[in-house]
Amino acid sequence: MGHTSLEKIIALQRNPANIRNLCILAHVDHGKTTLADCLVASNGIISSRLAGKLRYLDSREDEQIRGITMKSSAISLHYRNGDQDYLLNLIDSPGHVDFSSEVSTAVRLCDGAIIVVDAVEGVCPQTQAVLRQAWLENIRPVLVINKIDRLILELKLTSQEAYSHLQKILEQVNAVTGALFTSKVMEERAEKEKKEEEEEKESDILSGDQVYDWSAGLEEADDSQLYFSPDQGNVVFASAVDGWGFSIQQFAHIYSQKMGIKAEVLLKTLWGDFYLNAKAKKIMKGAQAKGKKQLFVHLVLDNIWSLYDAVVTRRDKEKVEKVIASLGVKVLARDSRHSDPKVLLSAICSQWLPLAQAVLSMVCEKLPSPIDMTAERVEKLMSVWPLRFDSLPEQTQELKRAFLQCSSGENQPLIIFVSKMFAVDTKALPQNRQRPLTQEEIAQRRELARQRHADRMAADQTAAESQSHEGQPAGCDSAKMEGLTLKDSQPEEDQQTFVAFARVYSGVAKKGRRVFVLGPKYDPARGLSMLPEGSRAWDHVPAVPHLSVCSMDSLYLLMGRELEELDEVPVGNVLGIRGLEECVLKSATLSTSPACPPFIPLNFEATPILRVAIEPKHPSEMPKLVRGMRLLNQADPCAEVLIQETGEHVLVTAGEVHLQRCLDDLRKRFAKIEISVSEPIIPFRETVVRPPKVDMVNEDLGKQHKVAIIHQLKEEASHGRPSDTLHVDHSGLVTLTTPNRLATVSVRAIPLPQEVTCLLESSTELIRTLEQVNMSLREGKSLDISPRTLEAIAGFKAQLESLLQGRKWRNAVEHIWAFGPRRYGPNILLNLVEGYQRPSLWQCLGRGDQAGEARAQAAGMRDLDNSIVSGFQLATLSGPMCEEPLMGVCFSVERWDIQSASLLQPQDVLDEHSKFHGPITDNRVEGSSETWTAGSCQARRRLQAASADCYGPVSGQLIAAMKEACRHAFQAQPQRLMAAMYTCEIMATAEVLGRVYGVLGKREGRVLHEEMKEGTDMFIIKAVLPVAESFGFADEIRKRTSGLASPQLVFSHWEVISSDPCWVPTTEEEYLHFGEKADSANQALKYMNAVRRRKGLYVEEKIVEHAEKQRTLSKNK
C-alpha cells in the first residue's frame, strides 16, 4: 500500500465510527516499537525491509542509542478492512517504569490498547501495571503475544511444549484481568447493598421474610468480553522482528478452504483441547487425554516450526523452495541468496502471515470507536471529586450527552483534553519547514531578486553622488538595518515551541478559535455563576478562578516525527495544538462551554523520588537555567522542578534513566548551557520507635536503658535552654511554656503502629478531601459530597479504629485533631486535653449537633486551636535529627493551659513577667472551658490586648512553643531514621544468579523471594533495596551479568533503619564491646550526618583524640 495522502486522512477523520484510537502498552523491551514499525510500514511510510530495525517512532537520538522508548508518540494510519476504510490513531508508549507517566498520558486519549507480551518473559511487573492502567481508564485491551521466534530458536521448544507455554501466558494475563474485574464487582456490590440498605431504612419496611443473598455478584456480572482467548479473536501470536503474526481467524479461513471444514467450526476448535481424527474426518475433543496433537499444534504451530527449521536451522534449500511454491509467495532472488537466513524468513513470513494485517483487523473489529464511549466512562472523566455527578450544574450534566453523541455538528460544544505538552524545534514545524518550490514561486523569486539587484544598483549610484556632494560614508544606514534584522532572526533558530498532545471529545476544533482553558481546580458551578449567561470564549469575559482563554493557533496531525498542519479536526481524533503554552502547564481541559468540568487528573503510577540540585557551570547563566527548567517542567508529565528553601534549584525525577533524559534535554534543548549536577539528594524520614528490649549485645535491658536516655535528656536540657520553661518527665511527657508564660502545652510522642502509618500513607488523597470538607464546614458552607466519598471516609475511620487497638489508643480515633505535615501526612495529632472540646475531624460523617455544642464551648481556646495545629505541622515537616519530615509519629497533647488573660491588663502582663520566677501555679485554669464560656468575647479582646507584649502575638508564641514541645517530645523517645526503599524484580539466568546476589548484598539489598520461571532457565528474584544505595545499581547489575539481567526499580515503601543514629554505649557490656567512642559503622548515623552536612547543620564528629603514629613492627627493628 502506498503512502496515504493527507486528503484521505482528513476525509477519514470525519467518520468517527471508523476511527480507532489505540495505544501499545507492555513491559520494557517486549517489542512495542518494533510492532509499531510493522504497522507503520503497512502504510508505506517506511520500507518494509527496515520495519523492525528502524524503530521509526523512537525519533529521539537517545532513544535510538539506548534502545528504549522514552516519550510516547502518535501516528495516524489508514487501514482497509473488508470494504471499510479505517483511520487508526496509534500511540506508542514507553515500557520502562521511569516513564510510566508517559503511559498515563497516552492511555487517557485512547479507547483501546494493544497489550504486548514477550512469549519468553511472560507477564512482568509493568505488564500488570499497564493492564491496571487500561482498566482504570475503562479502555478495552487486545493481546499480542510477541517474540514467538524466541521459543523456537532460543528456548528450542517443540511445538507441543510451545503450545502449553502459550496457554500458561494466557492464563497469567487473564489472572491479572480477573483480579481487577473481581475487585470492581465486589465494590459495586458493596455500593449496591449500601444503597438498598438506605432505601430500606427510608421506607422503613421491616418485612419478616428477608432472605440473605450471599452471592458476591460475580455470577451475574458479564465477563464474556473480558478475557483474552484466541477463539474470541482478541489474541494475535506474532514475531515482530520477523514481520509475521496471525490470529486464529486467518488459519480458520485457510483451512476451511483447504480441508473443507466450516470456518465457524474451526474458529471454535483451533484453540483448545481438540484434535483431528483423519480417518473419521472429524474434530474430536480430549486431545490431551488421548495423547493426540491439539489442532493448534497440528495445523498452526507445526507449519511455523518446520519453516524455521528449513530456513534458519537447516538451511535446506530444496525444502524452502517447496514451501515457497506451496504457500504461493514471491521471494526476490537477492533475498534468497542473502547470507542471513532471517532475511529470507521474513520475506516469506511477511507475505504468508502479514503482521500488520492480523493486528490491524483485530483492532478494527475488537476495539471500540469513539462513538462507543460508555456513559460510565464519561461520568468518570467528568466527575469533580468529591462531588456527586448528579449534583453538578444542569448544564454540566447535559454535556454528557454531547460526549455520548460524539457529533461534530456546528452547534456542539467543543471539548478537548490535553494530556501533555511536548516541545518541538520551532524550525521543524510545518509552517517553517522547507518545501520544494512550485514553478510560479521560482519565477516570482527570480523577479524579486532582479528587482532587488536593480534597486541596489540605483542606490549605489545615488550614494556615490551624494558622497561626492556631502562627503558622507555611503550605505551605513542600510548596513545597520541588515545587522538588526540578522540579530532578530537569530534566537528564532533554536527556539522550542510547545505542542499540546490532545484529543477532541466533542465538536470540531478549528484553527484560530478561542477556547476556555479549564484548570484542574476549576468549578463549573462557580464559573457559571460568575460569567454572564451564554458567554463565549471569544467575548470579553470577567476573571474567574482557574479559567483562562486561549486561542488554538495551529492544529496538527501527529505523524510520528512529522507534523502536518490541519485547518480543523473533528470529534474523536488525536491531534496536536500550538498556542497553549502560556495557559497550559502539563495537562488541561479545553472547551467552548464554561459549564464543562475539568477532567479527572491522570493517574500516575510512579512517584518521582530521585532529586538532584542543579546549577550552571558559569554563575552568570542562571537566568538561562531558570528558563530552561521551566520549559523542562512543562515538557515532562512527571518531572518536578522546584526551588528549595535553601535556594537550590532542584529537579525531581522518577529514576536514573529519567534523570538522564531530563538532564540531556536541559543541556541540549531547553537551557543550552553547561550545568553541574549534585549527587542525588536522598530523602529520609524521621520516626520514633518503642524502647528496645535488648541492648546492642543482645542482653536484656530492663530499666537501665530508659534511665540512660532520661539522664541524657536532662543533661541536654540543662545545657541548652532555660529549664524553667521546659520540663521533661520520666515518661517522656514534655511541658513547655511560652516566653510570656501565658500558655503551657504538654506533649508526648508515641510511635504509631506500622499498619497505621501505611494506611495513612495510602490514604493521602482521602485525608486531603476530608480536610477540604472540614474546611468548608468550618467556613459554614455545606458541600454535596458524593456517597462514595463519604463511604470511603467512613471506611478509613473504621480501619483506623480497628488498627488502633489497646488501652493506649482507647478512643484515639475520635480524638484525632489533625494530620501532618501539610495537613495530610502520615503523622497524627491527638487531642487528649481534658475538658477541651473541638469539632470532630469526622463531623462530615453526620454528627453535626455535637459540633454545634462544641462551638458554644471554649470559643476562646478554639481561636488559638489553629496555632497548635500549625506548630504540629511545622514540627512534623522537619524533625530534629536532620530536618527531614517525620513519619509514623503520634503527638498527643495532654495538657493545654492558657492563663486566664481576663485578669491581666497589658501593663500587668509586663509587670507579672518581670516579677515572675517559679513555675506558673495560680491564675491558670486547666482545660479552661468554663472561663472562656463565661465571657469569651470580652476575653478575646483582652487577649488581643495582652498579646501586645514584648514577645509578640500570642498565636505566634503558641506555634513556636508547640513546635518546640513536639521536637522535645520526639527526642525523648528512641529515634530512628527511615529509608526509602525500592522493590525490583530481576530476571536472570542460573549462571549469573550468584553475581546478582553479590551486587544486591553489597548494596544492602534484601531478597524477598526467588522462583524459577516455568519452561525457561530464568530465575525471577524479587528484592528490596534502599534508594540511598541504588545509584548505579542497574548499570552494575547489567555489567556484572554481561547484560543478561536488567532490573527495574520502583519506589515501594519507607523502612525503619534498625540502628540507632544517636547510640552511645550505656551498659557495661556495650561499653566493653564497642568502646567509648562507639565509632563502629553505624549506617543510620552515616546517613544522618551526610544529610546534616548537606544542609549545613552542625555535625557532631569525633576528631581523632589521641593520635599516635602507627608503626610497623618489622620496620622498627
Ligand SMILES: Nc1nc2c(ncn2[C@@H]2O[C@H](COP(=O)(O)OP(=O)(O)OP(=O)(O)O)[C@@H](O)[C@H]2O)c(=O)[nH]1
Ligand atoms: N527475537 C525477537 N526479538 C524481538 C521481537 N520484537 C522485538 N524484538 C527485539 O526486542 C528489543 C526491544 O524492542 P523494542 O521494540 O524497542 O521494545 P519496546 O517494547 O518498544 O521497548 P521500550 O519502548 O523500551 O519499552 C529489540 O532489540 C528488538 O529487536 C521479536 O518478535 N522477536
Ligand SMILES: [Mg+2]
Ligand atoms: Mg519502544
